[in-house]
Amino acid sequence: MQIEQSERDGVVVLSTSGRFNMMSAPRVKTRIDETVAAGSARIVVDLSEVDFIDSSGLGALIGGLKTARQAGGDLRIAAAGEQVVTVLKLTNLDRILTPFDTVEDAIHEW
Amino acid sequence: MSGDSYVLHGFAVPEGVEALHDLLEQVGSEHPEVDSSDLMLFETAVIEIANNVVEHGRPLGKVQWRFSLDVLPGQLEAVLSDSGEAYPGDIDYVMPDELAESGRGLPLARAILDEIDYTRAGDANHWHLVRRRAASS
8 A cells, every 4th residue: 555645735635545454554544643743633534546445444544533633633534435435334434534525625624 | 057166275464365355356357247336345344354363363373264255146155264263252243432443343244244153163263254145146
């Protein structure tokens, strides 16, 4: 999994790709923690290139959400594919990790 | 109409989980008639069970597994057998609190599968997983 980082309108966008699973989840969580520690607590995780997420990936997103909120910010997800959306619903996490259609929507509606 | 079978042997380690993903992708490409949502959900459940074996299987890193998958006219059916010590947990976990960072694997698999059974037999653990196909022929 690749993690690309950019910044738009004061929001850090982390773009991930491939399988967001037990292999890659710790790296994503570490990157979120580092981003928040560096002073950026408003984060959008772009999932447009993620074709699979498992419960480890969900755990990393929830952990990141908590880290961002504790720092006064938030974590949003954008452009989730069918598998990710389905898994969020089945785990009831769509209520706290509401997927935005696009990264732009996630940023503009902040 | 008979089914088509796939078998994979390996170690219950994260790289082994990647091999399972690859096998399920192969199933999808060789069986375009299988509803993509069914296969996607079945893969999700299989991977959660496999993750569980990787995380809880003892001795750590030395557990070997055998995965078999049958694409049948009415259902997708798999058995994941591993050489580890008996699984210590309960398979009847409920979905944890929204802010929990772990514990969703088995509840997620149970939400997807029509049948999920765990048995300990012959010094091995056996997970039997079934999802009935949406448009069975």
